[in-house]
Amino acid sequence: xxxxxxxxxxxxxxxxxxxxxxxxxxxxxxxxxxxxxxxxxxxxxxxxxxxxxxxxxxxxxxxxxxxxxxxxxxxxxxxxxxxxxxxxxxxxxxxxxxxxxxxxxxxxxxxxxxxxxxxxxxxxxxxxxxxxxxxxxxxxxxxxxxxxxxxxxxxxxxxxxxxxxxxxxxxxxxxxxxxxxxxxxxxxxxxxxxxxxxxxxxxxxxxxxxxxxxxxxxxxxxxxxxxxxxxxxxxxxxxxxxxxxx
Amino acid sequence: xxxxxxxxxxxxxxxxxxxxxxxxxxxxxxxxxxxxxxxxxxxxxxxxxxxxxxxxxxxxxxxxxxxxxxxxxxxxxxxxxxxxxxxxxxxxxxxxxxxxxxxxxxxxxxxxxxxxxxxxxxxxxxxxxxxxxxxxxxxxxxxxxxxxxxxxxxxxxxxxxxxxxxxxxxxxxxxxxxxxxxxxxxxxxxxxxxxxxxxxxxxxxxxxxxxxxxxxxxxxxxxxxxxxxxxxxxxxxxxxxxxxxxxxxxxxxxxxxxxxxxxxxxx
Amino acid sequence: xxxxxxxxxxxxxxxxxxxxxxxxxxxxxxxxxxxxxxxxxxxxxxxxxxxxxxxxxxxxxxxxxxxxxxxxxxxxxxxxxxxxxxxxxxxxxxxxxxxxxxxxxxxxxxxxxxxxxxxxxxxxxxxxxxxxxxxxxxxxxxxxxxxxxxxxxxxxxxxxxxxxxxxxxxxxxxxxxxxxxxxxxxxxxxxxxxxxxxxxxxxxxxxxxxxxxxxxxxxxxxxxxxxxxxxxxxxxxxxxxxxxxxxxxxxxxxxxxxxxxxxxxxxxxxxxxxxxxxxxxxxxxxxxxxxxxxxxxxxxxxxxxxxxxxxxxxxxxxxxxxxxxxxxxxxxxxxxxxxxxxxxxxxxxxxxxxxxxxxxxxxxxxxxxxxxxxxxxxxxxxxxxxxxxxxxxxxxxxxxxxxxxxxxxxxxxxxxxxxxxxxxxxxxxxxxxxxxxxxxxxxxxxxxxxxxxxxxxxxxxxxxxxxxx
Numbered sequence: 001x002x003x004x005x006x007x008x009x010x011x012x013x014x015x016x017x018x019x020x021x022x023x024x025x026x027x028x029x030x031x032x033x034x035x036x037x038x039x040x041x042x043x044x045x046x047x048x049x050x051x052x053x054x055x056x057x058x059x060x061x062x063x064x065x066x067x068x069x070x071x072x073x074x075x076x077x078x079x080x081x082x083x084x085x086x087x088x089x090x091x092x093x094x095x096x097x098x099x100x101x102x103x104x105x106x107x108x109x110x111x112x113x114x115x116x117x118x119x120x121x122x123x124x125x126x127x128x129x130x131x132x133x134x135x136x137x138x139x140x141x142x143x144x145x146x147x148x149x150x151x152x153x154x155x156x157x158x159x160x161x162x163x164x165x166x167x168x169x170x171x172x173x174x175x176x177x178x179x180x181x182x183x184x185x186x187x188x189x190x191x192x193x194x195x196x197x198x199x200x201x202x203x204x205x206x207x208x209x210x211x212x213x214x215x216x217x218x219x220x221x222x223x224x225x226x227x228x229x230x231x232x233x234x235x236x237x238x239x240x241x242x243x244x245x246x
Numbered sequence: 247x248x249x250x251x252x253x254x255x256x257x258x259x260x261x262x263x264x265x266x267x268x269x270x271x272x273x274x275x276x277x278x279x280x281x282x283x284x285x286x287x288x289x290x291x292x293x294x295x296x297x298x299x300x301x302x303x304x305x306x307x308x309x310x311x312x313x314x315x316x317x318x319x320x321x322x323x324x325x326x327x328x329x330x331x332x333x334x335x336x337x338x339x340x341x342x343x344x345x346x347x348x349x350x351x352x353x354x355x356x357x358x359x360x361x362x363x364x365x366x367x368x369x370x371x372x373x374x375x376x377x378x379x380x381x382x383x384x385x386x387x388x389x390x391x392x393x394x395x396x397x398x399x400x401x402x403x404x405x406x407x408x409x410x411x412x413x414x415x416x417x418x419x420x421x422x423x424x425x426x427x428x429x430x431x432x433x434x435x436x437x438x439x440x441x442x443x444x445x446x447x448x449x450x451x452x453x454x455x456x457x458x459x460x461x462x463x464x465x466x467x468x469x470x471x472x473x474x475x476x477x478x479x480x481x482x483x484x485x486x487x488x489x490x491x492x493x494x495x496x497x498x499x500x501x502x503x504x505x506x507x508x509x510x511x512x513x
Numbered sequence: 514x515x516x517x518x519x520x521x522x523x524x525x526x527x528x529x530x531x532x533x534x535x536x537x538x539x540x541x542x543x544x545x546x547x548x549x550x551x552x553x554x555x556x557x558x559x560x561x562x563x564x565x566x567x568x569x570x571x572x573x574x575x576x577x578x579x580x581x582x583x584x585x586x587x588x589x590x591x592x593x594x595x596x597x598x599x600x601x602x603x604x605x606x607x608x609x610x611x612x613x614x615x616x617x618x619x620x621x622x623x624x625x626x627x628x629x630x631x632x633x634x635x636x637x638x639x640x641x642x643x644x645x646x647x648x649x650x651x652x653x654x655x656x657x658x659x660x661x662x663x664x665x666x667x668x669x670x671x672x673x674x675x676x677x678x679x680x681x682x683x684x685x686x687x688x689x690x691x692x693x694x695x696x697x698x699x700x701x702x703x704x705x706x707x708x709x710x711x712x713x714x715x716x717x718x719x720x721x722x723x724x725x726x727x728x729x730x731x732x733x734x735x736x737x738x739x740x741x742x743x744x745x746x747x748x749x750x751x752x753x754x755x756x757x758x759x760x761x762x763x764x765x766x767x768x769x770x771x772x773x774x775x776x777x778x779x780x781x782x783x784x785x786x787x788x789x790x791x792x793x794x795x796x797x798x799x800x801x802x803x804x805x806x807x808x809x810x811x812x813x814x815x816x817x818x819x820x821x822x823x824x825x826x827x828x829x830x831x832x833x834x835x836x837x838x839x840x841x842x843x844x845x846x847x848x849x850x851x852x853x854x855x856x857x858x859x860x861x862x863x864x865x866x867x868x869x870x871x872x873x874x875x876x877x878x879x880x881x882x883x884x885x886x887x888x889x890x891x892x893x894x895x896x897x898x899x900x901x902x903x904x905x906x907x908x909x910x911x912x913x914x915x916x917x918x919x920x921x922x923x924x925x926x927x928x929x930x931x932x933x934x935x936x937x938x939x940x941x942x943x944x945x946x947x948x949x950x951x952x953x954x955x956x957x958x959x960x961x962x963x964x965x966x967x968x969x970x971x972x973x974x975x976x977x978x979x980x981x982x
Contacts, residue, residue: 051469074468079471085469096480101467101470104472105472257906258847261876261908413899428913428914431913431914436910441904443894446898446926448924448926452920453919453922456909457916457918
């Protein structure tokens with residue numbers, strides 16, 4: 001399998017404070033990786049840095065995706081290469097509907113125009129998987145959505161945009177049992193429909209039950225503290241992160 | 247030269263917002279009367295130098311849509327008097343060129359209500375000067391003013407909006423909001439949201455946002471593959487489409503989309 | 514109702530006392546080149562200053578009265594005695610200050626305040642500084658705090674004053690700036706050298722006492738790079754029945770990466786026309802912080818202006834205005850963004866009561882070169898009864914697309930629910946409302962040193978007494 005994402009010696013700062021102190025990570029095509037770690041370890045920072053968040057500055061190292069060095073690229077370029085981040089706290093954007101936003105994103109990423117009718121069909125199919133009412137398409141983006149609805153709307157975008165790599169940042173946090181099931185079904189559908197790679201940031205193991213995990217990374221204090229297979233998840237579930245924090 | 251669009255209470259002279267001076271021919275006068283209890287809807291594409299005097303009777307309602315689309319300079323005045331429980335829903339769109347527009351609404355009656363949805367999309371050489379005044383006299387009268395627009399190239403725009411709570415307007419509420427997106431370094435935007443208050447038991451608010459779109463919004467949309475310029479265009483269109491959608495007349499809406507060159511939005 | 518007048522009058526008198534003028538000599542009312550020369554000669558002005566005064570007078574005669582803002586037709590310019598000579602010269606020892614003046618200051622609590630850790634007090638009694646003292650350690654750090662006249666005659670500062678005096682507020686700015694240029698007298702000069710961060714605030718307390726007298730003090734503060742200063746200006750003047758004029762001028766020069774905080778609680782007597790001009794220029798990475806409380810005067814025009822001239826310069830304005838019976842207070846701020854990545858923040862509250870008129874007026878200008886600048890303005894107004902008036906007239910002029918300007922304003926009354934809640938906990942209606950108004954003013958009180966916050970709270974309570982008929 002060929003390398004999809006290769007992160008080398010990545011250092012990341014926010015407001016002049018270094019959060020990640022040199023992280024290496026490689027994800028191959030079609031693989032599912034899990035990142036775990038205690039609160040404040042830098043898990044979300046890693047996801048945000050891969051997406052190119054303006055809140056973080058990359059001060060060292062490189063990110064190569066699909067043979068392109070994207071370390072300096074703007075988020076929209078990264079998205080066009082095939083990276084997708086499901087936000088932990090998706091922002092509310094008043095005035096613009098979910099449907100018109102997602103249609104525009106779809107056209108930008110695929111580089112081709114899509115008829116409204118055709119797009120609505122695509123969107124409708126994805127909404128069915130996530131059990132989202134069709135009326136959400138014409139609602140303002142995330143405005144007034146509950147926590148669970150926001151997470152579903154993120155997965156909806158994932159299903160429509162079909163990226164090569166989906167980073168899911170705490171997508172399961174704050175969801176009730178039913179919502180976790182629905183979201184998991186959405187993630188499974190993405191995997192089945194596209195064969196894409198997954199990078200799942202979580203400190204919860206529920207969402208992982210329906211997936212085959214290839215690799216697990218544990219981040220503590222801004223560094224990779226351990227790496228292993230799916231068995232590491234069970235170990236963390238049992239013992240927590242005690243062994244990894246200094 | 248005639249002084250037009252006079253700010254009800256003048257402010258610092260140097261800002262150049264107390265009035266605007268224009269060479270104007272005589273105003274063509276038109277009267278609209280909505281009798282007590284009636285409901286009416288009027289859509290008009292404005293001709294230059296017109297004064298429209300509107301009277302809305304007790305319990306009557308008027309939805310008035312005014313589109314400024316002519317490519318010629320224009321001065322317009324709209325004066326509306328609202329009786330008890332009368333309602334004016336005003337939708338105005340400014341699609342370019344040199345326009346001086348005054349909107350005066352006299353909320354004379356108890357529970358008179360005035361809503362205004364104003365949109366503009368201005369480009370090279372365009373100038374717009376709006377002076378909106380809502381005078382609250384009636385008890386529990388209500389006004390709600392929303393202005394959304396975009397300035398491109400070297401467009402210049404002044405929006406002055408005044409909510410005036412006169413003595414006796416107890417229980418009145420008024421709000422005003424302008425959101426402006428600036429797309430070019432050569433634009434000049436002036437925003438003057440005024441609240442005058444001579445009555446205790448009222449609620450007034452105004453807000454304005456001018457300039458760039460929130461960085462966090464941009465990041466979110468960029469992360470879905472939409473480049474920054476496209477994001478601005480998308481939000482601009484979304485804001486104006488929302489106003490256009492409220493017109494509720496397919497033909498008029500189509501005509502506006504054609505003028506804007508956005509016909510592909512309504513396939 | 515009876516208690517209302519009694520309480521208000523008794524308490525007011527704390528601020529409205531005066532002693533008879535005996536030895537002070539008055540000059541003729543009205544202003545002519547002759548009077549200007551006389552003032553100038555008496556003060557021993559250098560020649561350039563005499564010329565400056567005469568030139569300003571010409572401008573004054575040429576300019577029109579402002580044609581916007583509150584009515585000032587009650588102000589008879591021919592009646593203003595431009596200058597009152599002090600009884601004695603500068604004092605550096607409190608014991609040598611004449612007894613009646615001392616008593617006035619004792620009543621206002623000035624020396625106590627100084628003893629309680631304020632770094633220096635310059636008190637202006639009528640037109641001249643009569644008492645002046647800067648703590649030793651402050652002086653040793655190289656900080657200069659003196660009256661402007663002395664500094665002008667000190668060869669170390671003479672050139673500095675000449676090159677800064679009324680350069681920020683030129684006499685051509687408006688009619689009262691011109692008047693100020695012609696007849697200014699007294700005031701403070703502060704110089705903070707580069708790298709000096711003064712931890713304790715400097716304070717001055719201005720008073721205006723003689724009947725019909727104008728006060729034209731000039732404050733000039735120069736803060737060099739990488740320095741910090743907090744300057745507190747307090748004003749209280751006794752009550753008279755003939756209209757008095759205050760046309761002071763404050764010029765602040767804030768160097769690169771320096772911060773200057775300028776706090777004012779104004780409580781002029783309620784027949785005063787307060788036409789004051791305050792202005793600051795801020796260098797790269799520097800910051801000016803205005804904290805302003807306006808309680809007194811009959812009519813006020815007061816809009817401190819911040820000119821952000823250096824990249825990344827910042828301005829903050831926090832203000833409260835309380836307009837009671839017979840008062841028309843027109844206050845606010847102006848901010849000019851003149852460099853990239855500058856930012857400004859304005860937060861004001863105004864209260865109108867017993868027929869008082871308060872107007873919030875602002876102007877934020879983002880110029881073409883102020884790319885990447887941000888401004889946020891928030892103002893709230895409270896109407897305490899239906900015979901008062903409250904107006905809000907903000908303006909925003911933006912000349913670049915790379916800016917982020919926000920504004921929000923709100924006007925309303927005290928919520929019945931809040932009053933009910935407090936009353937259900939045992940407060941009477943007056944106390945409940947006073948408490949709510951004090952809370953409303955906390956944007957300013959929490960920015961002030963404790964003793965000033967307490968004084969401000971007392972002023973609010975005084976104004977609130979008997980507010981319910």
